[in-house]
Amino acid sequence: GFDVALFEYREDIRCAKVVKGRSINLALSHRGRQALKHIGIEEKIVSMGIPMRARMIHSLSGKCSPIPYGRKGQVKPLFVKLANPYQVLGALKMVETYPNTELNFSHKLLDWSPETGTMTFHGPDGAERDFEADLIVGCDGAFSTTRKQFLRRSRFDYSQTYIPHGYIELTMPPRNGDFAMEPNFLHIWPRNTFMMIALPNVDKTFTCTLFMPFEDFEKITTGDELIAFFQKHFPDSIPLIGVEALKRDFFLLPAQALVWVKCSPYHMLDRCVLMGDAAHAMVPFYGQGMNAGFEDCLVFNEIMDQFNEDFAAVLPEFSRVRAPDDHAMCELAMYNYIEMRSHVNSRYFLFRKYLDGALNYIMPKTIIPLYTMITFTRTRYHEAVIQWQWQNKVITRGLWIFGTMSVAGGAYLLMKYRPKTPPINVEELWNRVLALGWLRK
Amino acid sequence: GFDVALFEYREDIRCAKVVKGRSINLALSHRGRQALKHIGIEEKIVSMGIPMRARMIHSLSGKCSPIPYGRKGQVKPLFVKLANPYQVLGALKMVETYPNTELNFSHKLLDWSPETGTMTFHGPDGAERDFEADLIVGCDGAFSTTRKQFLRRSRFDYSQTYIPHGYIELTMPPRNGDFAMEPNFLHIWPRNTFMMIALPNVDKTFTCTLFMPFEDFEKITTGDELIAFFQKHFPDSIPLIGVEALKRDFFLLPAQALVWVKCSPYHMLDRCVLMGDAAHAMVPFYGQGMNAGFEDCLVFNEIMDQFNEDFAAVLPEFSRVRAPDDHAMCELAMYNYIEMRSHVNSRYFLFRKYLDGALNYIMPKTIIPLYTMITFTRTRYHEAVIQWQWQNKVITRGLWIFGTMSVAGGAYLLMKYRPKTPPINVEELWNRVLALGWLRK
Structure with a gap:
């Protein structure tokens, strides 16, 4: 029953010729699926992804051993690796069917006022445009612009922590028209202080991500050093990625940083609420980032029902109930950062x-x-x-x-x-x- | 040997008719004194303060028991309570004697560039003014403007945490022309979940500070409720403060928040370094805030000597050496927040x-x-x-x-x-x- 206007900094993915940004590996599991189910699009979105059944541990000798996620035959598909931007396109098409929803792309938020609810955007025509709202829901990611207004106020707790590891993405091409390794697995090469993972894409490639301390990335400066490093630690992956592709992808971009953001409260007055990464960005090692964000919506919806959509009551309750859960999840993701690269090697x-x-x-x-x-x-x-x-x-x-x-x-x-x-x-x-x-x- | 320009947001205290802001209780102890000694102004500044010998614990019955700070007769005066703005005036007069130093008041920093070292200020005439520097030292407090540029960069760890307690300041007037309680003591009324402290001023008044959870402050809305609260918890202080003054001071301002800021690194490129509260604001319960800031200068000076004033080497070393110490002190200040209001009651x-x-x-x-x-x-x-x-x-x-x-x-x-x-x-x-x-x- 609400009129909803969506403002997005990036251009409309439906018109874009080239989709900017990375093909981020998004894992969809129970919590995220429940949220999608609630709005009737679970099956549609899930059918576009690749079901994951287990982790596949690659030892130094190249031996592969699966570690199932749950008890045998418990729930499957256990989680689904989403292939952005296909699902985003699917979701946008669903949004279009609602008459009370307005989509605005290429709008950059400059600032907003907690008193009046006026947001100032830099529009696609280069002009500034004001928009007024009763409730502003800031879902603008780890480096949220909405959140900046919170930081200017007293009694807003905030922390951003970068882990010592950075990451680099490599592409493993299809082999003979099919996946080069078994799909339906999260492939992991755990090497204690660093690790590589690989997740399948719908185009039958794998996206390999190497997580390693920045200081170790800095030691690899030439193609030969890179190949020697892979020979030593990930020998089985070299023929699958290809020597030339490896050298090209590795030096394409510097290693990217990983940040962990916590804050509290999530709301300001009865005017604004943060959700998703804007409220709780986490390191990606538990595959819960998107799921926690989607569950925020479910929890918010439950509280909206409970308090008859009275924002003045709903917003503080959402902060009170949800922040401890998201904080716990952020810390678990950090814990898994150690578990994935070292504990899985322990008997x-x-x-x-x-x-x-x-x-x-x-x-x-x-x-x-x-x-x-x-x-x-x-x-x-x-x-x-x-x-x-x-x-x-x-x-x-x-x-x-x-x-x-x-x-x-x-x-x-x-x-x-x-x-x-x-x-x-x-x-x-x-x-x-x-x-x-x-x-x- | 460096040319130094100082930019301050507030107006020149030497010309001001009314000094804005609160008469903050500043405790000067060994570390701060060592820094002052290094520039030859220790005795001058110390002579303007009031020496503190011990804590004085006020029980519910009004009984006072001193707890000395160190071993008997160890060091005295143990610490000195500074009476801002007298010492600031004294320090400014010292600065004036240096020909390579320029003082700029009523200058508000708008932004600065790490690449060029250009700072843009809003000057006292309302015009914007640029100033270029080889090294920018940001000592602009817990809500540092200099630090904002750090927050825009990757791999800058930052946290701000508000404690659940706020504070209110009350003035205890002189009695018969002299201090109403024994001076040279930090008076404490520990009441487990909250506490009041009092520190003497050179004008023979005491500044009493009541630290209490915000939710408890919110329960006191009328003068009668306030007096009943003081009758119950701080009965001996009522005649000393005076019923009318108590009612007036208490409701003058809402309870103020206390923030705790940690960040790392302290430097950006070879261009900028944060010191003092801008780098590590702490809760005031250990009386180390100013001392830690002054010691930053000493440590920086030691590293400048060690690396022959090469900023590119000095700045990273300062971050590496100093941040762990300041972080430890921030956490100790939080620990003392509990010790002062409850442990001192324990046998x-x-x-x-x-x-x-x-x-x-x-x-x-x-x-x-x-x-x-x-x-x-x-x-x-x-x-x-x-x-x-x-x-x-x-x-x-x-x-x-x-x-x-x-x-x-x-x-x-x-x-x-x-x-x-x-x-x-x-x-x-x-x-x-x-x-x-x-x-x-």
Whole structure:
């Protein structure tokens, strides 16, 4: 029932000859799908993407091992890799069907007033144009212009943090007209302090993204150094990407920075509210950025119903309810930044993954892997974190008790049925205990 | 040897009829004094302030108990409460004596260019004026305009956090021509979730500052509610401030917010560096804000000598060396925000204060109270925090071992020399052990 005007800085993608910007890898999972479902476009959007079933870990030797996202056969397709701009085009066509919606492209927001709700735009004709609104919803990304007005006010908490890693994108072309690697997988080359990932596109290419500390990027200055680096760390990817394409793509642009933005509150007076990356930009390692943004809309909609669309009540409630969840998700994305590039190499991590899955099978309501809660449910993000910390405590304690009892029982049996000869080699026993060290956290 | 031009937004304090802004309580301690000493104005500035010897804790009943800042007779005057604007005037007169220094007041910085070093000011005549510099030193406070240019660049980490408490200032007039309470003390009324402090001024008044959650300020809307609140929590202060003055000052302005700013790096290219509150605004509870800012100058000067005044080398080194120290100090100030209003009420805190002092007397180089390291030495802030955490671990463990041995020894003696009659009352013994609970951390 509201009249909606959309203002976008970029030009109209429906008329554009060349689409500017990068083909960002967007992962759509349960939360995002629920939001799309609510407006009746879930199936349409999902059908344009590529379903992802598991992670595929590439070891140094080139061996590939899949790690499923959830328990076997639980939910599938588990998540969908969207191929911007196809879905954006699809969504715009849906918007056009609403008579109370106006689309304005090539409009750059210069400033806006919280008192009057007047926004000043720099239009496509070069002239300034004012537009007045009862409610301004700022969904203008990590470097939000809407948010600047918030920063001028007192009692607005804000942080922007750049991680020490940058990224570079490489394209892996199709091979014999088909995907060069198995599609339907998030391919990962974890190398502890850095990693490469690859996600499939609808045109049968893969977009490979290399995440690495900026200082390591700076060490690679020539094509030969680059090839030597790939030979050492990602040998299986060289024939798939191609030596020439690798050299061309790598030096095309400098490594790009990754920022993490948190703020609170999300609203100003009864006039403006921030959503999506403008409110909570996160590092991309959990594939939740777009999903959290779409869920913002769902949560906002729920609160709008609850408070009869009274902005003066809805906006503060949205800040109160939603900010702790988004903050928790931003921190989890940072945590996954470490998990993806190093934990997946650890035997304890794989053992815990297996154990958590088994416990989830036995007690599906008590032990739920964190990834499952985040990706396949609408459990509030901050509650998922609390539940996860509790589970970790219980499982770690259980392992310790089990370990201690096993050792004690083993010692008892050893003492009771000790062989006459040969005698126990204490040193060897000790070495075996040490080798079990990887079981410790 | 450098030509220095100073630009200040406010008008020239030497010509001003009315000095705008608040009479902020500025505490000058060792670090700030060292910086002043370096430029030969320490004694001049210190002589204009009021020396502080201890904290004076006001209990609910009106009882006053001093808590000295360091070990008895260690350093005095321990810190000096500056009476802005007298010292600013004194400092300006010193600056005037340098022929290579130019002072520009009523100049508002609009923007500046990192490429050319051109700053654009709005001058006192209303016209815009450009000024070019090789090095721009931004010391323009917590809401720094210089810093805005940093925020537009990639890889600049920044956070601003408002604490839930606001503050209101009240004036306690002189009594019979003299201070109404003992001067040379930082008076504190700690009330756990809120507190009032009072610091003396050279005109024999006290400036009282009430720190309290905003939501509690909002509950006090009438003069009667205010008096009832003071009767309940600060009864001894009412006759000293006066009922009418209290009602007048309290409602003069809304409660003011307190912000905490961290950022990194402090420099941009070889062109600009941030210092003082512009780089690290902190909550005022450790009295280190100005001292940290003055120490920035000392550290910068040391690095300038080390790198032969080569800005391209000096600026990154300053960011690298200084930011971790300022960040540690910002966090300590937040910690003291809790210590001042609640820990000083705890018996364990007072016991530890006494114990730390005693241990410091026995081992003056091994156990140094945190407050001493921060306020009376130039130990790097972040090293002081590491040292403090180590000391806490050692002392807490020592107390546990001592406690356990005492209990064991006591039990042994009890068993050995147990009286025939009356028998041990186990329940009473247990209650006594529980009463010792406050010894635990």
